[in-house]
Amino acid sequence: MPLTVSPCRQLCDWTRTPAVLDGQQVLACRGCGSQWVRGEPWTPAQADGSPPAAVLEELRRPAGAAGSAGS
Numbered sequence: 001m002p003l004t005v006s007p008c009r010q011l012c013d014w015t016r017t018p019a020v021l022d023g024q025q026v027l028a029c030r031g032c033g034s035q036w037v038r039g040e041p042w043t044p045a046q047a048d049g050s051p052p053a054a055v056l057e058e059l060r061r062p063a064g065a066a067g068s069a070g071s
C-alpha cells in the first residue's frame with residue numbers, strides 16, 4: 001500500500017509576506033496557507049523537500065536586526 005502524501009507537500013511554495021509578527025517577517029506557504037516566522041521551532045520545506053530560499057535568507061539575518069540592511 002503506497003504512503004499517503006499530503007497535498008501540502010506537493011504544493012508548498014514559501015514566500016515572504018508584508019506581514020510582521022513581533023518584529024519578525026512572516027513567511028507564508030502559497031500551497032497550504034501555513035505561516036512561519038524564524039522563532040518557530042520547525043523549518044518549512046518546499047514541495048520537493050528542499051529548504052525555501054526565503055526561509056534560509058531569513059535565518060541568516062542577525063537576530064533582532066529585522067529591517068536593517070547589511071552584509
Ligand SMILES: [Zn+2]
Nearest residue numbers: 008012029032
Ligand atoms: Zn505548505
